[in-house]
Each structure stands twice: as C-alpha cells, then as structure tokens.
Amino acid sequence: MRMLPALLLAPALLLGCAQGPTLDQRLSTFVGRGEADLVAALGVPVRVHEAEGRRFLQFEQRRAVAVAQPPALYGPAFGPWGPRYGYWPAPPAIAEVGCELTFTLRDSRVETFSYRGQGCG
Template sequence: MQGMRRALPLLALLPLAACAVGPSLDERLTTYVGRTELELVSTLGVPTRSYETGGQKFLQYEENRTVAVPGGFVGGPWGGPWGRGYYGGFSTTAYAPVQCDVTFALREGRVASYIYRGQGCA
C-alpha cells in the first residue's frame, strides 16, 4: 500500500492512457490539499464511501471503467499430407476492467492527505 500523500482530487482527472501528456495524478490531486470538504464534494461529487475515526474523516472515490486491450497474433504450425507450415492471424481487441480508488483524509474539515491504489490510477 502506498503511504499517505498530500490530498489530491480524482475522478475526472484520471486519463488512463499510458502515454498521456500532461500533469501526473499527484500533480492534479495536490490542488485539493487544504480545500474544504464542501469544495471537494462540489468538485468531485458525492464520494462512494465515507468513514470517521479518531477525529479524522475519510472520503473514498472509486472509478471503474473498461479499456480496450489490443489483440495479438494467434496461430501455430500445421501439417498434413501436402506439407507443413504455419497458420494464423491477429485476434480481435479484448476489453479489461480497470479501477482506481482515491481516499482523502480530512482534518478539521479540510483535506490533509490522500492515498490511491489500482491499476487504473495514471
């Protein structure tokens, strides 16, 4: 699990393209550190979950989506009475689910830190 980080916003901020150009997720999320809970919820929407303990409040946002995964070459050798060779071609595109969870920690009503995890966090 990644250590606590300075709070940063999520959802509309997560382009999943590995070659995306622009600010990193950390750079985008750090803009929320120090903001109030009202500002966070007004910007990102209602969180998926919330939890309070030890004078701290935690707001979790989840993003689930499906991405296209390029197909690859499928084939192999064949043989018969007329000779041997290879058959094959390229498979169709497959689809895979990806997820990113971001949890913001609030102290005294303001974003103090965040943590994120998932293969969809880019």
C-alpha cells in the first residue's frame, strides 16, 4: 500500500523537471504568418534585404550574463586581526551574448528561419 502514493507522485516529479519549448519550436510558430505579426512579436528588424522575390528580416537579441572568473591573488585584505594575504574569489565578469535571427519571407509570409550566436537557446 505504501508503494501506491510513490507511484502517483513519480509523474508529478518528472513534470517538474520538464523544460519549456526549444527555440526551434518557438520560432516555428511564425512560419506561415505575415510580416506584420512577426514585427509585432519581435520588434523592428535591424536589417532588411530583398533578393530573388524573397525578403530577409534580421533581428538581433543581446543579453548580459555573469561569467565566473578564476581566483586571483589580491593584495592585503584586512580582517578582524589585521592584514591577511591569499586567494580571494574574483567578482563575476559580465559578458554580452547575442543571437541573430533571420526570417525569410515570400509573398509577405514567413517561409523559413535561421539563427546563430551564443545567446540562442
């Protein structure tokens, strides 16, 4: 009888570990939609190019992330008993990561998309 509550709880625990939709899944919702829907959702594109009956819209997303640095040897630090020397954890550095999204439109409808960059995900 004790096994029954554990079996009922297992699926709930697995659902708690579930991740959200991938970038491909999120972007695929735009395929077939119009240019106005795309701009309304992502903002104004940074670049627009037209070639061979297609229109290419490029969007850029940038965000700052904290990056751990290796410990560094610092000068004296003053504690309650005077100066002390040694390794102290370095403050985290801030790095900027970006993602470039490119949508291909034909007849004002999204046909395909591609992305590149470390910040895509």
